[in-house]
Amino acid sequence: MTLEVFSPDSASKTDSRTLLFDRPVHIFIVQKIRFCQHTDKSIIIMPQISKRKCQAVAAIKSRWSKKNNDQSDDVFNSEILINMHDFIGNNEEKDFLKNKFGISWREIDLFLKDIGRLSTETCNKWGTVLMEQDLEDFLEENRAGKHDQSFFDIYPELEIVAKLYALNACKRKSASFTCSELAEYVNDQYYELTGEVKNTQELIRSERACGLDLHRWGCKFDKNTAKPYWAGHERPDVVEARTKLVRNFLLNQDKYYRIGEGKDLQWNIPKKDATILICIDHDESCFRSGETTAKRWFYSDDTTSFFNKGRGRSLMVSDFLVAHPDNPFFQLSKSEWTAAVKKYPELLEDDGIQHIERSASGSIQVDSGGYFDNNAIISQFTRLFKMLPFKIAYANHKIHIIVDNARTHSAKYYSVEDFGMKPGTRCKIDKLCYKDKSSKQQTIDCFFTRRSQKGQSKGLLILAKELGINVPPNVKLEELKQLLSLHEAFKNISKLEMVANTYGVAISFSPKFHCELNPIEGLWAHQKQYVRRRTDQTFPTMLKLIQKSRTNFIEKMFR
Template identity: 40%
Template sequence: MERRRLFFNINWWYYYKTCHKWTNISVNKDFDEFTIDERGGKRGDSFWDCYPDSELEAKQFVYQECSKTEAAFTVETLARFVDQRFDELNNLKKIDQQLVRSVESCRLDLRRFGVKFTANSSRSYFLGHEREDVVKHRQEFVKYFIEREQHFYTITNDAVPQGRIPTTAQTILLYHDESTYKCGEITAKRWIMPDNAPFYNKGRGRSIMCSDLLVMHPSGPFFSLTEKEYSEALKTYPNLNDDCDINYEKNSASTAIALGGDNYFNNQSILNQFKRLFQLLPFKKEYKSHNFLYLVENSRTHTAAEIHLNDFRMRPGTRCPVDKIEYIDENNKKKLS
């Protein structure tokens, strides 16, 4: 104990002596003498100080690579990108494998850029959105609507959006959408008053799947008829009130089913829903003299295959009960995958 106290006192004595020395030099002597040994501060320009534009390019490159679906980006990828850009800027030809900025330095750069190396899980995922054919189809899809914007009911981009009526060949856009809702669904966080906290809901309850028809029209957002319009439709199509396996919303083609077991909207269910829609549409007085365009969620899981959808796992590389699947492509030809 005494030895430790003695060692501690000696350290503080040297500390005070050093502080007194440099304070005396700073106050009473030449400032150049104070800074001559270059204690602290910036010793020289860093790599990014010399190439600030390259740093911006590196940040953009990291952002793009980390935004891709595949997890192929590594620290070495960034190091090689920086090295390549350095050679291009200085018109140099690579003669060895040495990098202008090391992998270790690039790892520190990634942390400084705000990138974290963490578990690749518990996030939204999708597959196939970057395939060449998918990108081409998406571009054609967007182009179609941009070129025909004047035909649809739209809204302005103002702070308070206003509806815009189409100027030519008025067209109503109908969109078929399916959503699943869970009873007792809970969020990760919520506001809680300590003295009045509610009971915690441990279960998520049963699920219900809704199949709706949204319309881009001032009468929207969902398609439905008035009581008078529906009565007129019944005179022409009495079967609209027939009992069936699917319960439709009143005066509408929207429907819902409780999920559980083998319940799911299959091909026949969707076809019956659209048949009902086509029977109801002519009786909507606000839609007179309009054209219609339907956007259908073309899910290939709406199938009458012998194998049920629930037999397959959601993630690739997991459970799959079959080796190959036979399906019909967009050209109505059978294919084996």
């Protein structure tokens, strides 16, 4: 269907621009219209216009005059078009169409869409482009209603590789893919495919066209609501640690206490003839009170000031979550505690941590200068290791503790970073103690014990020679550290692991950037939500709510 526009005073005149409307473009210059059937065409006849449209009529007459016919086709008066919004927003025009022909304006619009013609909104858009903007924009490729051979119709193999590149780029964990990147890729592939020499800075396909291509291929540009991604998540050493940890639990899952799947959650008890393991998860979290005053004096609403968000006190909590049906939190009974204190009286001593009664769980008020550093962590775990043998429910069980891979947990007694390169430089320890490849214990002094250099540190260069490492001449410090880090003497375990080995407890560190693999994160989420919903921002109330949140966690999750 083709729509032609006629003027009452010059219906017989022909304009060179009418050639543009052989394609389905509809220009509405309407106040009140009626439809007439003329062969296979629908003719829109303009009625007598209102006084408000006098300027538009004058422009039309001027345009169709002999004088203007001699002018270039690029000369147009933007007043010829009456914005479609004037028609859409006029309820009288809608009623006229419905009352006169029994069809609503929206039904006509839907009909045009169904038969593949332009909708009224698109018609108004491209009509405005035609009259107010450049003709090249109106004639550009992929305009609605145009069916010229497209770029990818000429180069279909280029579309295949471009689409594959775009789909792979959309799967990136970092939201770095853009239309500009796709345009650059298509540009490079085009010149590689055709063999042409690039002599211009312009892209063979614009960013806007690439955006339309992405939509056509099924991609969409929407809000980035995915979970956070850490750059080191797929680092080779991290992937190896993650695979090792997950594989270990999958192979030994029947040896652990764990909650089964399904609607009726039940504990899966390990078989009696199997090695029974108890998994204990550990981590720290911080709670903060705003310390805002519930009420205050105001002179008027205009004098209301902001409250100080930095005001308040923080409490750092370090806890253990136990995968055992007895209790998700480790705590001794009174009789068990009495037996433990009898053997280890130091359990009653103050170590700077506010421990829960008969438990290793504790907290430190950060504002008072305390913090759960490596020394505090070692002290807390040592307390736990001493108490574990007295827990009757854990008798004849092996203990396996999962710890977050933070520096406060995984700190070692020494590393290559604690040594200088030359003699007399920094040195943290007196001796290197390690087991060689044949499992024999070896010891090397880190300080000179004879001659004039007695008491001075040897440095990494001399230690490397004593360890039998082939050091190239003029080696740099970073290269030397890399060589030494591969030797057994510097593959030492963490302080926490050394203490755990003393008490026969296994320690595993969760992979870096994988806090979701530590189940205790669910405990922190539950406790903080509980506190947040009930707090009045005072520190005493927060302390009470933290205790209540532990009880609520047991009731909600384990009962």
